[in-house]
Amino acid sequence: MTPAEIAPKDRLIVALDLPSVDAAEAMIAKLGDSVTFYKIGYRLAYAGGLPLVTKLADGGKKVFLDLKLHDIGNTVSQGVESITRLGATFLTVHAYPQTMKGAVEGRGSSKLKLLAVTVLTSYNDDDLHAAGFRLGVSELVEARARQAQALGIDGLVSSPEEAEGLRKIIGRQMNLVTPGIRPAGAAIGDQKRIMTPGRAIAAGADYLVVGRPVVEAADPRAAADAIQAEIAQALG
Numbered sequence: 372m373t374p375a376e377i378a379p380k381d382r383l384i385v386a387l388d389l390p391s392v393d394a395a396e397a398m399i400a401k402l403g404d405s406v407t408f409y410k411i412g413y414r415l416a417y418a419g420g421l422p423l424v425t426k427l428a429d430g431g432k433k434v435f436l437d438l439k440l441h442d443i444g445n446t447v448s449q450g451v452e453s454i455t456r457l458g459a460t461f462l463t464v465h466a467y468p469q470t471m472k473g474a475v476e477g478r479g480s481s482k483l484k485l486l487a488v489t490v491l492t493s494y495n496d497d498d499l500h501a502a503g504f505r506l507g508v509s510e511l512v513e514a515r516a517r518q519a520q521a522l523g524i525d526g527l528v529s530s531p532e533e534a535e536g537l538r539k540i541i542g543r544q545m546n547l548v549t550p551g552i553r554p555a556g557a558a559i560g561d562q563k564r565i566m567t568p569g570r571a572i573a574a575g576a577d578y579l580v581v582g583r584p585v586v587e588a589a590d591p592r593a594a595a596d597a598i599q600a601e602i603a604q605a606l607g
């Protein structure tokens with residue numbers, strides 16, 4: 372499926388950043404049919420959440436396994452090879468050349484799609500400089516996007532602020548997945564490069580990753596439905 376063919380409802384990825392598998396399953400039950408795509412990241416994966424990847428995939432949901440791998444190439448390659456057996460649709464690795472190359476090798480001919488995290492959405496230029504980088508956010512995102520594309524990575528994770536520029540580099544074939552999504556009026560928390568769901572889609576994002584604005588909402592299903600309605604409206 373090319374990014375242009377994704378149904379509006381399937382473009383919302385809810386981050387199950389919850390403390391236990393029980394809490395995650397209760398949230399999935401609350402969201403019911405309205406959410407088709409879930410993200411499992413550090414919090415849940417390290418709390419026994421890896422088997423939930425396979426359980427959700429077997430039950431017809433899609434899963435984005437957000438482990439943000441980064442290690443020597445051989446270790447990344449072996450780790451990704453193990454992960455191909457879990458049934459996830461997406462897996463994240465940090466966008467370092469050795470890491471991406473190892474991930475592509477480990478993925479082999481499996482159906483797992485690799486997403487490279489360009490620059491975390493909680494970073495601005497000052498944060499990058501403090502971490503020892505010479506480039507600012509937009510230059511580093513662009514450089515990493517070009518490297519990811521050349522190495523055979525399937526998609527990018529970036530803020531929607533970079534989406535328009537990234538589309539010019541990666542075209543329509545690579546997936547563009549954007550966290551840093553905040554519906555109007557939602558608490559920003561630790562994110563720094565943010566956009567509303569509608570603006571992110573209009574800027575060229577394929578998938579929106581949303582955590583706290585859904586899972587911490589008084590009515591998570593209503594929050595997810597409102598984001599999906601905004602996505603559908605932006606797609607026209």
Ligand SMILES: O=C(O)c1cc(=O)[nH]c(=O)n1[C@@H]1O[C@H](COP(=O)(O)O)[C@@H](O)[C@H]1O
Binds near residue numbers: 492550
């Ligand atoms: O890879 C990610 O999903 C990711 C990359 C990034 O640059 N920024 C970012 O926020 N994320 C993830 O997206 C989710 C955003 O959650 P909220 O800020 O609660 O909506 C979290 O699970 C983050 O780990």
